[in-house]
Amino acid sequence: MSFEEYLGHWARLHGTPLPQGLVRVWLRIAFVVSTPFTRLNPNAITGFGLLLMLAAIYFAGSVNGNYFVASGLVLSVGIVDSLDGIVAVRTSKISSWGAFLDSVVDRFIDVGVGILLIALGASIELAVIAFAIAFVHEYMRAKASGIGLREVGVITPAEKPTRIAIGVMFLVACGVFPEKAAQLANIAVLVWVTLGVFSFAILMRTFRKTLKS
Numbered sequence: 001m002s003f004e005e006y007l008g009h010w011a012r013l014h015g016t017p018l019p020q021g022l023v024r025v026w027l028r029i030a031f032v033v034s035t036p037f038t039r040l041n042p043n044a045i046t047g048f049g050l051l052l053m054l055a056a057i058y059f060a061g062s063v064n065g066n067y068f069v070a071s072g073l074v075l076s077v078g079i080v081d082s083l084d085g086i087v088a089v090r091t092s093k094i095s096s097w098g099a100f101l102d103s104v105v106d107r108f109i110d111v112g113v114g115i116l117l118i119a120l121g122a123s124i125e126l127a128v129i130a131f132a133i134a135f136v137h138e139y140m141r142a143k144a145s146g147i148g149l150r151e152v153g154v155i156t157p158a159e160k161p162t163r164i165a166i167g168v169m170f171l172v173a174c175g176v177f178p179e180k181a182a183q184l185a186n187i188a189v190l191v192w193v194t195l196g197v198f199s200f201a202i203l204m205r206t207f208r209k210t211l212k213s
Helices: 003-014 021-037 042-060 067-090 094-120 126-147 160-176 178-211
Strands: none
Touching: 003 021, 003 067, 021 067, 021 160, 021 178, 042 067, 042 094, 042 160, 067 094, 094 126, 094 160, 094 178, 126 178, 160 178
């Protein structure tokens, strides 16, 4: 299966146009990296991503603040998060249980990114708002699918790869400027909230148009 074929399959599964920008770049990296993992069970890969997120929170919140290690772990979470679906598609092991498990773990990862930023010194209230918005986004998509809509997806600026990228970039920044970790964490949360609100408006407009057509 070529990368372009995979993109087409990904778009059909998510009910969206072919991904562009950061999402497309992220999927290309994950596609290349997935090749050695095609012998593994996709569900095991899904669970491993959650363990990596827990390790990232531990290192980010440690006394010495191992921010570079944490950033590498969060980056690995993002790659692993894409690997399970790619491996499932490439090995024809797509299942309803796998899709359900992936969605549950994804929400834990969203919460994990929020906890990670709190560990860096971000406002708890802002962090809760940030991942609550992410939950609302995913609920909107799930509800649309539940009432029978299939071609209502749209890729927004606040997709999961972007949320993970925010964690990676600001953890690296904290590693460079450890004395400003709290300020950087609050900036990261504000970026997440801003993108989330903007993306919520995009989703509402898209779903309203689709539901009224």
